[in-house]
Amino acid sequence: MNVSYGLENIWLWFTALLEKLFGWFGLPYIFAYTIEKIIFAAALLAFISISVLFLIWMERKVSAHIQSRLGPMHVGGWHGWAQTIADMVKLLFKEDIIPAKADKWVHRIAPIVVFVPSLMAFLVIPFEKNLIGQDLNVGILLIFAFSSLAVLAIIMGGWASNNKYTLIGGIRSAAQMVSYEIPLVLSVLSVVMMVGSLKLNDIVEAQSRVWFVFSQPLAFMLYIIAGTAEVNRTPFDLPEAESEIVSGYNTEYSGLKYGFFMLSEFTNMLIVSLVAATVFMGGWLGPKWLPLPGIIWLLLKTYLIVFVLMWVRWTFPRLRVDRLMDFGWKILIPLAFINIFITGLFMVIFK
Amino acid sequence: MGILLDEAPYILEKMPGGGIIITSADWLINWSRANSLWPLTFGLACCAFEMISTNMSKYDLDRFGVFPRPTPRQADLIFVAGTLTKKIAPKLKKLYDQMGEPKYVISMGSCSNTGGPFYDSYSVVKGVDKVIPVDVYVAGCPPRPENLIEGILKLQEKIKKDTIKNNDRAQIFK
Numbered sequence: 362m363n364v365s366y367g368l369e370n371i372w373l374w375f376t377a378l379l380e381k382l383f384g385w386f387g388l389p390y391i392f393a394y395t396i397e398k399i400i401f402a403a404a405l406l407a408f409i410s411i412s413v414l415f416l417i418w419m420e421r422k423v424s425a426h427i428q429s430r431l432g433p434m435h436v437g438g439w440h441g442w443a444q445t446i447a448d449m450v451k452l453l454f455k456e457d458i459i460p461a462k463a464d465k466w467v468h469r470i471a472p473i474v475v476f477v478p479s480l481m482a483f484l485v486i487p488f489e490k491n492l493i494g495q496d497l498n499v500g501i502l503l504i505f506a507f508s509s510l511a512v513l514a515i516i517m518g519g520w521a522s523n524n525k526y527t528l529i530g531g532i533r534s535a536a537q538m539v540s541y542e543i544p545l546v547l548s549v550l551s552v553v554m555m556v557g558s559l560k561l562n563d564i565v566e567a568q569s570r571v572w573f574v575f576s577q578p579l580a581f582m583l584y585i586i587a588g589t590a591e592v593n594r595t596p597f598d599l600p601e602a603e604s605e606i607v608s609g610y611n612t613e614y615s616g617l618k619y620g621f622f623m624l625s626e627f628t629n630m631l632i633v634s635l636v637a638a639t640v641f642m643g644g645w646l647g648p649k650w651l652p653l654p655g656i657i658w659l660l661l662k663t664y665l666i667v668f669v670l671m672w673v674r675w676t677f678p679r680l681r682v683d684r685l686m687d688f689g690w691k692i693l694i695p696l697a698f699i700n701i702f703i704t705g706l707f708m709v710i711f712k
Numbered sequence: 713m714g715i716l717l718d719e720a721p722y723i724l725e726k727m728p729g730g731g732i733i734i735t736s737a738d739w740l741i742n743w744s745r746a747n748s749l750w751p752l753t754f755g756l757a758c759c760a761f762e763m764i765s766t767n768m769s770k771y772d773l774d775r776f777g778v779f780p781r782p783t784p785r786q787a788d789l790i791f792v793a794g795t796l797t798k799k800i801a802p803k804l805k806k807l808y809d810q811m812g813e814p815k816y817v818i819s820m821g822s823c824s825n826t827g828g829p830f831y832d833s834y835s836v837v838k839g840v841d842k843v844i845p846v847d848v849y850v851a852g853c854p855p856r857p858e859n860l861i862e863g864i865l866k867l868q869e870k871i872k873k874d875t876i877k878n879n880d881r882a883q884i885f886k
Contacts, residue, residue, distance in 0.1 A: 425774055434775040436747040443747075444777055450744035451788070456812035458785055603753075608783040615785040615812040 367645075367654040369489040401494060405483050413627045417445045420627075420671055427675040455616035460523055463613065467521035472614065472621035475514035478507040479628040486635050487562050489645045489655040500561040501553065504636055505546050508591065511629065512538040515600065515610050518622070522613035530609030533682065534593060534600035540689040541590035541597075547697035548583035551704040552640055565644035574641040579700045581641045583693055588633035589670060590689070592626065596677040599685060630670060631663070638662035721877045738875045745788070745814060746868040747777045752787035754807065757794025759821040759854040766857040776864060784810040789867070791860075792846075795823035795830055796837045808844045816871070818863050819846045822853040829853070 376397050383393040418433065421444065425432030437443025459465055485500035487493040497503060512535050519531020553559060555576070556567045567573075574581045590597035601609030611622045638644060642662045645655030680688065724730035755763060767773050767780060781787045784807050796804060808815070819840050822828030827838035840846060847870060850863040 421774065421779075425772070429769045430772040430774060432772075432774055433777055436777055441775070441777070447744040447747040447777060450740060451748040454741050454744070455788070455814070458812050603782040608781070608786070611786075612783045613785055619786050 367489045367492070368656050369491040372492050398494070405494070406480070409480070409483065409628055409631070410624075412631055413624055414445045414449070416627045416631065416667065417448070417623070418442065419667075420674075423668065423671045424675045427672070449620060452617050452620040457616045457618065458613070460613050462523045464521040464523065467517050468613075469618075471514050471518035471521060472618040472625075474517060475511055476621055476625045476628070478510040478514075479625045479632060481507045482632045485561055486632075486639060487565060487644060488659055490562060490565075492656065493562070496560065496562055499559050501549060501559050501564070501636075501640070504632070505542070505549075508629065508632060509538065509542050511625065514625075518614065519610040522610075524613050526606040526608070527610050527612045529606045530600045530612070533606075534610060537590060537593070537597065537599060537685060537689075540686060541587045541693070544583050544689065544693035544697045545587035545591055547694065547701060548580040548587065549636075549640055550697075551577055551580045551701050554701070554704055554708065561639055561644070564640055565646060568643045569646060572641065572643045577641070577700070577704070579696065581637070583697050583700070584637060584641065585666070585669070587689075587693060588637065589673065590685075592629040592633055594630065594670060595674040596680050597685060598674075598679060599682055602679055604679075630667065634663045634666040634670065635659070637666050642666075721875075725877070734875070734877065741876060742872045742874055745874075746871040749776070749778050749789045749816070749864065749867070750781045750787050751778060751789040751791055752784050752807065752811070753780045753782055754790055754804075755793045756796060756800065757823065759793035759823070762854045762857055763791050763793045763820065763860065766860045771857040771861060773861070773864070776861075776868070778864060784808075785812060787811050788814065789816045789818065790844075791818050791820050792824040792840045792844075793820045793854075795828070796840050796843070797835050798837055799835070801837050801843050804840070805843050816847045816867055817844055818848045818850060818860075818867060820850045820860060820863070821855055822851065825849050825851065 376393075379397060380390065380393045383390070418441070422432040422440070433441025433444035435441055436447050459468055482504045484494040485497050485503050487496070515534045515538075516531040519527040519529075519534070522528075552564065552573050555573070556564050558564065558567075564573075593600050599605075599609075601611065606612075611619055614622060638659055643658075644662075645659045647653055647655065647658035721734055724733055755761075765771065767778075778789075784790075788811070790808060790811065792804065808817070817840075819825050823830060823836070824840040827833075827836050830836040831838060837843060848863045848867045850859050852859050855863075
C-alpha cells in the first residue's frame with residue numbers, strides 16, 4: 362500500500378529540503394524540526410478554520426433543504442456562500458458582554474479552554490501515511506483523552522456565567538459526556554483488539570482488505586451514536602436545548618466568545634467524523650484502480666459521515682434527560698460489552 | 713466595542729489616507745451586520761405567528777441570513793411582534809438591555825406601532841417606541857410575511873448607510 366502520488370510527497374520533499382538547508386548553515390536538526398511542526402500546525406489551523414466555515418454553511422443548507430426551504434441565498438452571490446464569513450465578521454465586531462456578577466476570569470478563559478482540546482486531537486490524525494502531526498503509539502487514546510476535556514470548559518462556562526440556565530446546561534453536559542464517553546471508547550476497543558495497536562496508521566493499514574465498518578458493524582453504530590452525544594448534537598443536544606434552558610451553557614456569551622463555542626462544536630464534529638473515517642472506513646486508503654491522494658479519500662469519507670450526522674440532527678427530536686441516561690447506561694454500554702465479548706470469541710475461535 | 717471602534721475613527725480621520733480605511737472598514741462591517749441579523753425569538757401576540765410563518769418554509773428568512781437565537785446576548789435584532797401590555801413592557805426593556813451592541817428593533821404590526829385597535833385600553837402601551845427605540849415600523853394588522861421581509865430589507869439598507877464614526881459611544885468619547 363505504498364501510495365506514491367499523495368500530498369505527503371510534497372510535504373516530505375519540503376521537510377527534506379528544509380532539513381538540508383538548515384544543515385548547510387550548520388544549524389542543529391531541532392531548528393528544522395521546530396519550524397516544520399510550526400508550519401504543519403499553521404496549515405492545520407487554516408484547514409480547521411476553512412472546514413468550520415464550510416461546515417456551518419453546509420449545516421444551514423442541509424437543514425434548509427430537509428425542511429423544504431432554501432437556506433442562505435443572498436450573501437456573496439452563489440447560494441449564500443459568504444454567509445458564515447458575514448456571521449463571523451459580525452461576531453467579531455459585536456459587543457463583548459461579561460455579566461456583572463460573573464466569575465470574570467473563568468468566564469473569559471472558558472471559550473479558549475473549549476477550543477484547545479479539539480485542536481489537540483488533530484495532532485495524531487493521519488491525513489496520509491506521513492502527513493501526520495506526530496504518529497504516537499497511543500494515538501486513539503490521546504484523541505479520547507483530549508475530547509473528554511471539553512466538558513471541563515463547558516462546566517466552566519456554565520458556572521462562571523452566574524445564571525441558572527447556563528449552570529443547568531453545564532451540569533447536563535457533564536452528565537451526558539461522562540456517560541457517553543464509556544460506550545465511545547468501548548466501541549473502538551473492539552477494533553483495537555482486532556488490530557492489536559493503538560496507533561492510527563496501524564489501524565488504517567489493517568483495513569487494506571476489508572473496512573471495519575463491515576467486520577464491526579455494531580461497533581460502528583455504537584460509535585456514531587455515542588459520538589453524536591459526545592459533541593452535543595441533536596438528538597442529544599440537551600446542554601443547549603432552546604425549548605427548556607434558554608441556550609444552555611452559552612446563554613451569557615456574546616460576540617466572539619460565542620463564536621469560539623460554535624467553532625469548537627463544529628471542530629468536535631469534524632474530529633468525530635475524522636476518527637470514524639479513520640478507524641472504521643479505511644482512512645486514507647482508497648481503491649487501487651483510482652489513484653487519488655489519500656487526503657481526498659479521507660475527506661470524502663469524513664464529509665459523508667458529517668452529512669449523516671447533519672441528516673440525523675434535522676430529522677430526530679430531542680431526548681428527555683432521564684431517557685438519555687437510560688439509553689446510555691442500559692442499552693449502549695451492555696451492547697458495547699457484548700460486542701467486545703463476541704469479538705474476543707471470534708478471535709479465539711478463528712486464530 | 714472597545715478602543716478599536718470608539719477611538720480609531722477619530723485618529724484615522726486626521727491621518728492622510730485615513731478616510732479610505734474608514735470607508736473600507738465601514739463597508740465590511742456594515743455588509744456583515746446587514747447580512748447576519750440574528751433575531752431574538754420573542755413574540756407577544758398574533759403578529760408572532762406571522763413572524764414564525766416568515767421564518768418557516770414558504771417565506772424562509774434564512775435566505776437573508778436571518779437566523780433566530782434563543783438568548784438576547786447573541787441577538788442583534790428584536791421583532792416586537794404584537795400588543796405590548798404595560799405588564800410585559802418592563803420585560804421587553806430588560807431583554808433589550810441584555811442585547812449586545814449593535815442592536816436593532818423592528819416594530820411589527822399596528823399594536824406595537826401605535827397601540828392599534830387597543831388604543832383606548834387601560835393596559836396597553838401606546839406604541840413600543842415609548843419603551844425602546846425603534847428602527848423600522850412595519851404596518852399591518854397583522855402584517856403579511858412579505859411586509860415583514862420588506863421591513864428587514866429596509867433595515868438592511870439603513871444599516872448599510874451607517875458609519876463607525878457616529879456610534880453613540882463614540883460621541884460620548886468625543
